[in-house]
Amino acid sequence: MGSTGNPNGPDFEKHPLIPVIAQDHATGDVLMLAYMNAEAYQETLSTGRVVYFSRSRSKLWRKGEESGNVQLLKALYFDCDSDTLLVKVEQIGGAACHEGYRSCFFRQIQPETGAVTVIGERVFDPKVVYHK
Amino acid sequence: MGSTGNPNGPDFEKHPLIPVIAQDHATGDVLMLAYMNAEAYQETLSTGRVVYFSRSRSKLWRKGEESGNVQLLKALYFDCDSDTLLVKVEQIGGAACHEGYRSCFFRQIQPETGAVTVIGERVFDPKVVYHK
Numbered sequence: 550m551g552s553t554g555n556p557n558g559p560d561f562e563k564h565p566l567i568p569v570i571a572q573d574h575a576t577g578d579v580l581m582l583a584y585m586n587a588e589a590y591q592e593t594l595s596t597g598r599v600v601y602f603s604r605s606r607s608k609l610w611r612k613g614e615e616s617g618n619v620q621l622l623k624a625l626y627f628d629c630d631s632d633t634l635l636v637k638v639e640q641i642g643g644a645a646c647h648e649g650y651r652s653c654f655f656r657q658i659q660p661e662t663g664a665v666t667v668i669g670e671r672v673f674d675p676k677v678v679y680h681k
Numbered sequence: 682m683g684s685t686g687n688p689n690g691p692d693f694e695k696h697p698l699i700p701v702i703a704q705d706h707a708t709g710d711v712l713m714l715a716y717m718n719a720e721a722y723q724e725t726l727s728t729g730r731v732v733y734f735s736r737s738r739s740k741l742w743r744k745g746e747e748s749g750n751v752q753l754l755k756a757l758y759f760d761c762d763s764d765t766l767l768v769k770v771e772q773i774g775g776a777a778c779h780e781g782y783r784s785c786f787f788r789q790i791q792p793e794t795g796a797v798t799v800i801g802e803r804v805f806d807p808k809v810v811y812h813k
Contacts, residue, residue: 557797558790570702570711577709579702582765594792626786626800629778633714635786646761654758654767658690660726665689668758 554631561587564632566602571645573652574623574637580645581653583610585634597622599636616678618642644672647679686763693719696764698734703777705784706755706769712777713785715742717766729754731768748810750774776804779811 554560559567565587571580583601585593589609592600599620603610613619620638627634646653646669655669686692691699697719703712715733717725721741724732731752735742745751752770759766778785778801787801 556788558795568700568714570714572711579704579711579767582700582702582714582760594795597792622792625790625792627788627790628714628785629780629782629787630785633785635711648761650761653760653762653765655761656759658757658759660729660754660757663690663726 554627554629556631558631559585559590559627559634560631561590566604567632567634569599569601569634569636571599571620571640572635572637573640575639578652579654580638580640580651583612590634593622593636594625599638613641616642616644616647616673618644620645642672647675649673649675649678686759686761688763690763691717691722691759691766692763693722698736699764699766701731701733701766701768703731703752703772704767704769705772707771710784711786712770712772712783715744722766725754725768726757731770745773748774748776748779748805750776752777774804779807781805781807781810 566584569583569585573580586602589600589602599612599622601610601612619641623639624637644651649671650669651672652669657666657668698716701715701717705712718734721732721734731744731754733742751773755771756769776783781803782801783804789798789800
């Protein structure tokens with residue numbers, strides 16, 4: 550059960566697609582989970598804007614390129630197994646979620662009953678932002 | 682770009698293994714990323730202790746069963762796509778990471794240089810806890 554990770558950072562050779570947790574650097578709110586490949590990671594480092602790899606579209610996803618809600622990289626961490634990243638970001642526009650909420654985790658489940666409650670704050674109307 | 686998720690909770694039929702972000706309910710620190718299958722999720726709900734599914738061991742992973750560092754479920758959220766969970770937990774023993782750190786994200790990377798710094802606090806010695 551020793552450390553199996555790469556001491557120098559995320560191991561894209563072993564894990565071509567690495568999950569990335571985005572956390573608001575000011576509030577500590579967890580905003581979203583997405584993925585990076587090596588190219589997205591390198592562009593994130595070099596530009597200071599967070600770039601993911603979209604699994605559904607199979608291409609780089611420069612977060613905010615359509616909505617304007619880019620994420621500025623404030624700090625970067627990797628985990629014990631070198632297979633997950635944590636980025637602390639400044640979320641421009643105040644909303645990380647394409648549904649217009651600050652966080653993608655805008656719904657809470659009561660463990661006892663399974664009841665779902667929307668607890669998130671809606672910052673924008675996705676119909677307006679995405680013109681749909 | 683509308684909501685594609687299940688409004689009632691995580692969609693284990695579509696995603697048999699769902700990533701779960703564990704966050705300290707008191708400090709907001711992100712502790713770790715792990716996975717749940719439907720069985721782990723149901724046991725988490727019914728017991729109030731967080732249970733994951735270990736991908737390396739292909740079986741339920743009752744977090745803390747060896748180290749004693751169990752995670753008590755404080756709140757549960759799911760994301761817009763119903764394919765990621767966020768759990769806020771009380772981390773018994775103070776350390777989530779098998780390396781003895783509070784958080785698995787105990788190493789920071791400087792984007793400009795790639796330099797790695799250990800920023801985490803070591804709470805226990807894994808050699809003692811795991812008798813190895």
